[in-house]
Structures are given as structure tokens and as C-alpha cells.
Amino acid sequence: MTQLATETVNQISSTDSAPLLEIKNLEVGFRTQRGVVPAVRGVSLTLFPGQTLAIVGESGSGKTTTAQAIIKLLAGTGQVTGGQILFEGRDLTTLNAAEMQAVRGRQIGYVPQDPMSNLNPVWNIGFQVSEAIKANSGLRGKPLKARTIEVLQEAGLADAADRLKQYPHQFSGGMRQRVLIGIGLSARPKLLIADEPTSALDVTVQRQILDHLATLTRDYGTSVLFITHDLGLAAERAEQLVVMYKGKVVESGPSQEILANPQHPYTQRLVAAAPSLASRRIQAKKNQDAPTSEIFSAGGTDTALIARATERELAATGKDLISVEGITKMYRIRKSGLKYDELLAVNDVSFGVKKGTTTAIVGESGSGKSTVAKLILQLEGLTSGRIEFEGRDVAGLKGRQLLNFRRRVQPVFQDPYGSLDPQYNVGNTIAEPLLAHKVGTKKERQKRVLELLDQVSLPASTQFRYPSELSGGQRQRIAIARALALKPDVLVLDEAVSALDVLVQGQILNLLTELQTELGLTYLFITHDLAVVRLVADNVCVMQKGRIVEAASTDDVFDSPRELYTQELLAAIPGGDFEFGR
Amino acid sequence: MLWYTGKRLLQMIPVFFGATFLIYFMVFSLPGDPIAALYGERPPSPAVIAQIRSEYNLDKPFIMQYLLYIGNFFQGDLGTTYSGRSVSDVMASAFPITARLAMLALAFEALFGILVGLVAGLRKGKLFDASALVVSLLLISVPTFVIGFVLQFVFGVQLGWARTTVSGAAPLDELILPALVLASVSFAYIVRLTRASVSDNLNADFVRTATAKGLSRPRVVTVHVLRNSLVPVVTFLGVDIGSLMVGAIVTEGIFNINGVGGTVFKAIRLGEGPTVVSFIAVMVVIFVLANLLVDLLYAALDPRIRYAK
Numbered sequence: 001m002t003q004l005a006t007e008t009v010n011q012i013s014s015t016d017s018a019p020l021l022e023i024k025n026l027e028v029g030f031r032t033q034r035g036v037v038p039a040v041r042g043v044s045l046t047l048f049p050g051q052t053l054a055i056v057g058e059s060g061s062g063k064t065t066t067a068q069a070i071i072k073l074l075a076g077t078g079q080v081t082g083g084q085i086l087f088e089g090r091d092l093t094t095l096n097a098a099e100m101q102a103v104r105g106r107q108i109g110y111v112p113q114d115p116m117s118n119l120n121p122v123w124n125i126g127f128q129v130s131e132a133i134k135a136n137s138g139l140r141g142k143p144l145k146a147r148t149i150e151v152l153q154e155a156g157l158a159d160a161a162d163r164l165k166q167y168p169h170q171f172s173g174g175m176r177q178r179v180l181i182g183i184g185l186s187a188r189p190k191l192l193i194a195d196e197p198t199s200a201l202d203v204t205v206q207r208q209i210l211d212h213l214a215t216l217t218r219d220y221g222t223s224v225l226f227i228t229h230d231l232g233l234a235a236e237r238a239e240q241l242v243v244m245y246k247g248k249v250v251e252s253g254p255s256q257e258i259l260a261n262p263q264h265p266y267t268q269r270l271v272a273a274a275p276s277l278a279s280r281r282i283q284a285k286k287n288q289d290a291p292t293s294e295i296f297s298a299g300g301t302d303t304a305l306i307a308r309a310t311e312r313e314l315a316a317t318g319k320d321l322i323s324v325e326g327i328t329k330m331y332r333i334r335k336s337g338l339k340y341d342e343l344l345a346v347n348d349v350s351f352g353v354k355k356g357t358t359t360a361i362v363g364e365s366g367s368g369k370s371t372v373a374k375l376i377l378q379l380e381g382l383t384s385g386r387i388e389f390e391g392r393d394v395a396g397l398k399g400r401q402l403l404n405f406r407r408r409v410q411p412v413f414q415d416p417y418g419s420l421d422p423q424y425n426v427g428n429t430i431a432e433p434l435l436a437h438k439v440g441t442k443k444e445r446q447k448r449v450l451e452l453l454d455q456v457s458l459p460a461s462t463q464f465r466y467p468s469e470l471s472g473g474q475r476q477r478i479a480i481a482r483a484l485a486l487k488p489d490v491l492v493l494d495e496a497v498s499a500l501d502v503l504v505q506g507q508i509l510n511l512l513t514e515l516q517t518e519l520g521l522t523y524l525f526i527t528h529d530l531a532v533v534r535l536v537a538d539n540v541c542v543m544q545k546g547r548i549v550e551a552a553s554t555d556d557v558f559d560s561p562r563e564l565y566t567q568e569l570l571a572a573i574p575g576g577d578f579e580f581g582r
Numbered sequence: 583m584l585w586y587t588g589k590r591l592l593q594m595i596p597v598f599f600g601a602t603f604l605i606y607f608m609v610f611s612l613p614g615d616p617i618a619a620l621y622g623e624r625p626p627s628p629a630v631i632a633q634i635r636s637e638y639n640l641d642k643p644f645i646m647q648y649l650l651y652i653g654n655f656f657q658g659d660l661g662t663t664y665s666g667r668s669v670s671d672v673m674a675s676a677f678p679i680t681a682r683l684a685m686l687a688l689a690f691e692a693l694f695g696i697l698v699g700l701v702a703g704l705r706k707g708k709l710f711d712a713s714a715l716v717v718s719l720l721l722i723s724v725p726t727f728v729i730g731f732v733l734q735f736v737f738g739v740q741l742g743w744a745r746t747t748v749s750g751a752a753p754l755d756e757l758i759l760p761a762l763v764l765a766s767v768s769f770a771y772i773v774r775l776t777r778a779s780v781s782d783n784l785n786a787d788f789v790r791t792a793t794a795k796g797l798s799r800p801r802v803v804t805v806h807v808l809r810n811s812l813v814p815v816v817t818f819l820g821v822d823i824g825s826l827m828v829g830a831i832v833t834e835g836i837f838n839i840n841g842v843g844g845t846v847f848k849a850i851r852l853g854e855g856p857t858v859v860s861f862i863a864v865m866v867v868i869f870v871l872a873n874l875l876v877d878l879l880y881a882a883l884d885p886r887i888r889y890a891k
Contacts, residue, residue, distance in 0.1 A: 073790050097799065105796025112794070120806050122884050131805070132795035167885040183795055407739040468785075 002016045020088060020223050021047040021070070021191055028062070028069050036081065039065045041247040047223050047240070049190070052214075053228040054238035056270070058503050059473035062247040064113075067193050069093075070225075071108055072100050087191070101532065106136045109184035109222075113196040115176035119168040126164025129183055136187035147186075155182030156212050173365060174205035181213055195227040199498075202364040202528045203572040210237060224235065231270060231502060232573065235259045243267050244267075273506040319391065320352035321522050322376065322490065327385030329371050345371040347546035348385070351539075355489075356516065358523040360533040360554070361567070363543035369526045371492045372543070376524065377411050388489075407437055410488040412479050412496040412531075420467040421477055426453075426478050427463030433485045452481040455515075457507060473500045480508065487519065494526040502551055510542035511534050530569055534558055542566050590874045594867065600650075601866040602859055606648045609855045638658040638856075639663070651856060655863070658812035661856030663849070669842065669860045672845060677864070679752045680834070684826035686761035691769040692819055699776025699815075700808060707780045714777070718770035730763045730836040747838040760837040764830055768822050775818055779811035786810070813883050820876025 026043045040062040041423040047053045055063040068074050068390045070085055070092060085092040092103065093208055104110070119128060133139055133395035139147055145164075152160035155178040168176055177197060184192055194213070198206040214237065217224050222240040228234050234241055234255055241255035243264065250264040262268045329346040346368045353359045363369045374380040376387055378394060387394050389405065395407050409431075413419040420429055431445045440448065450460050457476040465474055476496065483491055491512075497505045513536065517522055525537055533540055533554065542550040542565065550563045561567045625631070635641045638661075639650050654661060660669035660750060702714040721729070737759055738746035744759040783789060785806055792806045793799075831843030849857035882889045 071794055073793055075785075075790075101798055103794060103796075104794055110791070110794035112787060112791050114787060118791045120788040120792065120810065121886055122809055123805070124885070131797065131801075135796045135798070135801070169886050180791070183791075187796070 005321065009054055017049065018089065019046045019086075020049045020051075021225070022086040023046075023066070023070075023083070024086065025083035026069060026080065026085060027518045028065050028074065029080055029081045031079070032078040037154055038081075039078065039247055043247070043249050044250065045242050045252065047191070047225060047531065048223050049223055051240060052217070052224040052226065052238045053240040053242065054228055054234035055242045055244055056228060056234045058229060058232060058270075059248075059471035059500070061244040063244050064195055066225050066244070067225060070193060071104050071110055073110075105132060105189070106206060107186045107189055107191065109187065109189035109192040110192040111177075111181050111184040111192065111197045113199065114447070115173050115180055115201075118180055119176055121168055124165050124167050124577070125171065125179055128168075129179065129186065132183045133186050134333075150371060151182045151186045152179065155179065155185070156208070156214060157182070174209065177201060177209055178212075181209070181216075182266065185216055185220070185222065187440050189222065191223045191225065192217060193225045193227070196229070198224075198230070198233075199230070203530070203569060204364060206233075207572045229500075229502065240284055243270065255431050270502060273502045319354075320388075321355040321390060322353040322524070323388045323391075324352070324372075324376070325350050325386045325388075326360065327372070327375055327387060328383045329368075329375060329380065330383040344546050348373065349541075349543075349546075350385075351541050351548065351551060353490075353522055353524060354541075355522055356520045357538040358516070358525055358536050359539045359541065360525040360537035361541045362527060362530060362533055365367060366545075366567075367543040368546040369493055369528075369543050373411070373492050373524065373526045377406065377409060377492055379411075403437070407486050408488050409490040409492065410483040410486060411492045411494065412476075414493050422467050422477055425466050426458075426470075429467075429478060430463070430482045430485055433482060435571035437486060439486065448485065452484055455484065456481045458510075473504045476500055477504070477508065480512075484515065488521070490522045490524065492524045492526070495528065496525075498527060498529055505532070512536065530558075531573055587874070587878065590877070594870045597870055598863065598866060602655075602863045605862045606855060606859050607644070608646070609645050609850070609853060609858050612850075612853050613660070647855070651859065653862070660860040663854055663857050669857050672857065673860065673864065676840060676842045676845045676861075679839060680830055680843065682752065682754060683757050683764060683825065683830060683839065683841060684831075686757055687732075687765035687768075687826050688819065690761055690821060691765040691772055691822070692815075695769045695772025696812070696815060697774050700780055700803075700811075701776040702773065703780025703784070703811070704803065706777075711777070713771055715729060718773045721766045721770035726763065726767060726832050727836060727866055729766050730833055733759060733763055734836060750832040751770065752839055752841075757839075760833050760839060763836070764826060764833045768818075768826070771818060772815055774812060775815050779814055779861040780807055780863055783807045783810045784806060809883060813880065816879050816883060817876055820872050820879070823875075827868055828865055843889065 023043055026040055028040035031037075040417060043062070043066055044414060045053065045055075053065060057063045057348050065074065065078065068078070069080055070087075071090065072095075074080075080093050083093075087103070087107065092100070093441070094102065094529065098120050119125070126145075126148055129151055130144050134144060135146050135152065137147070144283075148164065149160045152163075157163065157178055159174060165169075170192060171179065181194075181197065184194070196212070198209050201209065210233070216222070224238075226234065226238050238255050240253070241258045241264065242252040243250050243258065245266045251258055251262065251267045258267060260273060262271050271550045301502065309515075326348050327346055327350070328344070328348055329343055331343045332341070349368075349372060351359065355549065361369045361372055371380065375382055378397065382395055389409070394405060424432070427446075430449045433439060434445045439445070449463055453460055453462055457483075458474060458477055462470070462474070462478075467478070470478070480496065495510075497508050500508060508533065512521075512523065516523065523536070525533065526576075527533060537554045540554050541548045544556065544565050550561065550566050552562075561570060626634075631870070632641070634804070639647050651661065658670075660673070662668050663672060698714050702711040705711050734746050737743045745756050748756045750761060789802060789806050792802045797805075827842065830839075830841055831847055833839070834841045834843045842865075846858060846861045
């Protein structure tokens, strides 16, 4: 162990040693009916032992495809069409299946993106970890079990010994991600590929996990290849940065340098659009009493967007469109036999939303914010309390009235993978609400679909494609288009932009704001991302453990958070204390 | 788990009474007089008819008939057929034969269906997959009796590998050919079900992660793809146990097997209430038990179901 540590130090200090991973002019294409579509076009990058390198780019930029090409796990019809991937001088693209199997896990670990779908639901955690250890070390029996527990403990699951027999669905997202990190590092690989390892997690959990990952990889001298769309995260965690755009590397070098002084126009846009940083800037400038207009343009956000928000804030007097009074939701959780546990998911929550404004509900997972959304959407019944829409109680709406309510209050859900039917093409998905509510003729619906696709900046040809062929960001845009199809009054956006990369996120937020002014839409914004809240919300409710701990206007919450919990949330935003060049 | 099983077994009680009552009522309402049907052209004297009627409780109102029948049923007396044999005797000879036939068919369809479906799913779009789809489509669209007669002709008559008809005791080896015929349609469904399920699961994120762990391809397929794919197949198999037991009439007819299907068919034609109802009652119990077994297997295959409400 000591020897390993000394080696590590040596490796880190001598960056002029041979590179661990060297990708030269990598080209990857996906075969389709109309020929090969290139996804990665001549990517080159170099990673030295002990270093951390981040590939940053928006969805569809080819960053994940590059990572998957390294371990030969390209999705579907993808194949390497050119270039070399040299790992310790050996070209991985030329290896056969058996040779590749020996590299995977043992030499190169992989931590996937979505902790929810990357553990097999039918096997217990212990089994899934131990099979990885068994495959790479040949351990059996008791030593194998001991090692399994050790791996999980190292990954941050202190009570691993008691939890080996539990199944993935009994673990929270953060815990599952720890399991996946444990699996990825179990064989002490030389290289760890971490593909958006925390994008599905809350900021505070994300921080813990990334800190932990950093400690582990430093201790073992593991090189890390980070794939992320979060610039703040890249700035904080990686020494080297590679910015990808449309399958090409547009800029690479030391991350601090790039982010402080971006050269390529795309990187400049990326840096400018990063919302977490923008909010930081606004705060910083405000302290210096700078004129408001300058702050906003300096922050790189849509000036008009914020000006409009201010306008709305002033104009929004009068009655609440949605008014929530003391709602409570209790879930009964079956334990064994006749025993139940009661879980208070939402506890005496009250707030009001004025027409044409945006109210954000912020909190970590498990805080009850999504349950509030479901209650308002009438997808779950209330335990007690009252929800009014235009002054009328919506609880117990039935039949036609409920249908009308649904038409006016539309949801956009959290998971862009789960909320679209994989068997439906995009056009049908968007037209479905129109069909369900019997709006227009076939031709009119077709026209509306194209109009909506245009609004969410997707090409018209997208209508014939299927969700599995699209990136997460594209899918979420389709979900938004579907929600807009019926021209509703209220959109309930449940983590709607959390999965999108900064530029698309910026576009969608702008789009949402434009639509808000045009159509007088009211938004209920459920999110864990405070940075986004800063950009779009007029009012914020901070939730913790089913209760609203702080509710105020956005400026108040950000400039002078009263509650300790809110302060913690603000502090956990990655890259928050990093100075970005603009 | 125990609690769940107990609850499901308790649910059998209303199902049992409901089913027997309905069937009894339907047989009772069948047109025609069973006694007249029994004696055909030469009806016996009115006195004999009255005696037979009272012997079989046919002179009492419907509800009394049913209650008397149920009362006897729980004392182990399932009544007698109109030809004088006790119903339990008839059952004892018919059920084992059908059960053997059904189990053999179930084994065939599960084994070959899952195997062919798995390979087809793994090689989606290749020759094997295409042929499996064509064959399964053929088996689904061609009626069972056609498949039965063709196999009987080819293997029984032309090649002489199997007997064309099954002897009275119906030993296992003679039942192989009928079981293949009986299994054919379900086999085709299982192939399609497994294939679809496997090709879905192959694209699952956790399968990619399993490969990234450094597992071998055979291990990934058996451990991470197959088990997940079996859940829908098991559901189908469970429902199929019931239909194989009951729906063997055609196959039993072709191969002259004295099983449940033929016996019930004969009894219905004769209007033999007790025989029909007793057989159906046993079938209902088999159906319910098979479904319970499926649900338990389900939970064994998918732990998420174990802890659900």
C-alpha cells in the first residue's frame, strides 16, 4: 500500500512520463438506414497517469460516445471507423472480445451516468459487487465477501455488511451511485471513466460523492476521465479540460486556464451560459452596488429575461391562480404482515402562485417537492389540506372537469428517459395530448407538431425519430413540446431542465420565459438546482423533509438566506467559488 | 410472504363456490332431459324414471340439488355418473393421464421456447431469428388438429417412430408426440415473448455496466439478461398450466387419450351435472393454485415485487 502511494506521488509529479491514455484522431459512426452518421470526428486527447481530465460538452457532442468507444461498449450500431485509442501504448481498437474483457474492470473502471438504471433490479447489491471482484481477481468464498464489504465501505457505505442482501430499489440514488463507484474502483483500475457520475443527484450528495471519489482516486493513483456537462464541476474537479462540440475537440488544456480565458467561441458561449456562475456574478456585483443592467449582461444571461421578471414581480398583484393551503400527504409503507410505517412526505405546506409568475420549489431528493407537484397535478390524493385553482377546489374533480383541469395544467417530468414511450415516434408523442383532447384535424395536429418542434429548437425531421435515438437533452425538449401542445395556463416543471447541458438549458429557460410573456403562462418549477432558480423564478420555496423552511422572493433567498439549510444548499453549488472569465 | 400466500389461499374459497355454483346452474339449465338422453329410443317406465330422478336428486329444486351436491362433495362423495360409475373413479383415471400430458407439454414449451427465444433475441435480425419468427407464426396460425394429424402421419405412420394412438394406461414415452402437439402453440408464444424480452434487456443500462465490470459475455447473458427476461414468460407459463390441463380436448381426441378433456366433453353432452361440476371444481382449484405459484415465482424472480404493497 505504501509502495503504491509513493508510486502515485511519483506519477503525479512526473507528467512528462508516458501517457496512460492517448486517443488519436478517433472517429466513431452510427450505422443507420441512410448510411453511417458520424458522432465523433477526429478526437485526440492525452491523459497522463494520476491526472484527472474532463470532457465537457452539450448533449450530442459525442463526449459519452468517446468514453464508450474506449471500453468498446458503444450503444447500438456504433463502431469505431478510424483512429487509435492507445492505453499504455496498446491500441484498444484492435483487441478482440476476450482481450477487451481482460481490460474492462481490471484496467479501466467505468462509472455510468444514471444510478437508477445501471444496477440490475433483480440481484442484490452484494451479488453485483462481488461478481465484479470475482471476475477481475478470482477471489472466492469468504475472502470474496470480505473484499465486497471492503469495497462498499471504501465507496462510503459504512453499514455495507448489513446491506449486502438488499436490492437496488432499497437504496437511494446517492447510495446506488456509491455502489457503482465501488464497482468501478473494485479492481483498482489504472483509469476510471466517470460518465456524468453525479448529474442525477442533489448538490449536497454530489459534493460528498465527488469528494469521496477524489480521495479514492488520489489514494490509488487512478487517472480519471470525467464526462460532464457541468462546467463548474469540471473546473473544480479536473486539471485538464477537453471541450467537445459536434463530435470535435474545439479546445483543450488546463481547465482553470480555459475557463478563465476561453478562446473558442463555443467555449465562450458555454462559459457565459453556465447558470451557477451567473448567479454568483450577480451576487458579487450587487455587493459592489453596480448598476443592475450591467450585472445582467455581464452575467451573460438574457437581460430581457430578468427585466421581464422584475416587471412581472411588480405587476403581479391580485389573486393567486393556484393557492395551496396546509396540504399534507402521508404514505403508508407496508413493513411486514399487517404493520405499517407512516411517511409524511408533505407536511402542512402552504403557498400561492400568481398568474404569469414562476414559483420555484427547491430541495434535495426526499424533501417532498415532487410530491407537491403530483398533488397539484391531481396525480395523487391529498391526505389533508386544500388546493385551489382559480379559486375553485380541485380535489375531487372528476370526468370532464378533471380533463379540463389537466388541459390547463400540464406537467413536464424529471426523467427524460422514462417519460417518453419508446414505441412512439416523436411526432406521435407530441400529438398525443391533442388527440386525447380531440383538438383539430390530423393536418392541423401535424402542423402544430412542427410548430412545437420549432419552438423547442429541434429540426422538423425529428418527428419521425424514436426516443432511443435521441440524447437526454433532446428528449426533454420533446417532453416540453408535448406539455405545450395544448397551450396550457400552468406548466408544472419537475426537474425539467436538470438533465440538460448549460447551453440547451439556457435556451430552454429563455424559451420558457418567452412563452410565459407571450401566453401568460404560470410556472411551478420543481428543482434541486438553485442556480437555475436564480434565473427564472420570482418566488422560491425551500423544502426540507416535507416542510417549507423558507419562502421568499428569489432575491431575498439568494442575497440573504435566513435558514442554515438554504445557506448549505447555496454553498454546495459546484464551482461556486471559482472565478470565470467572461 | 407467508401472509400473502395465506391471503391468496383464502381467496380460493369464494372462487370455488362461485365457479361450482355457476357451472351447476349452467348444466341444470341445459335443454333436454338427461334420463331421456341416457335411454335413447326406448324410454323406461315412468316408475323407473321417477326412481332414477330421486336417486340423482333430479326431482328437487335447483338450489337444493346444488346444496346436496356440495354437502356430499365435502364428505368426499362426488356422486356417480348416470352409467353408475363413481365420479371419483372417473377422475382418478382421467386426471393423472392429462396431468402427465400437460406437464410434459409444459416442460417442452418452457425448455425449447425459452432456448429458441433467447438465441433469437441475441441474434436479432439474423437468419436464426427470422426463421424462429416464421416458424412461430406458422404454429400460431395453423390449427392444432392440423399439426396433430401431420405429426401423427409423419412420425406415426411414415417413419413409425411413435404410436399413432396412445394405449389405455398412457405411459410417458407414448405421450411424447401428443405433448409436442399440445405444446406447439404455446411454444410459439414463448419464443416470441422471450425474444422480445431478451432484446429489450440487452439494451438495458445495467447490462452495459455488467459488461464494463469485466464479465464474460456468457455470464452477462445468463445472469443479467436471462433472469430479467423470464418474468413475463413465467406469467404466461402459469396461465398455460391451466389451459393445458383443460384445453387438451383436441389433442386427446386425435391420439385417443382418455383424459380430462374427453371425459368432460362426454359428460356435458349427457347433461351429467355432478361429473361436469366435479371436474370443473378440480380444474378451478388447479387454475388458482397455478396462478398462486406464478405470483410466488414472480416474487422470486423480481425482488421489487416482494416488498410492494
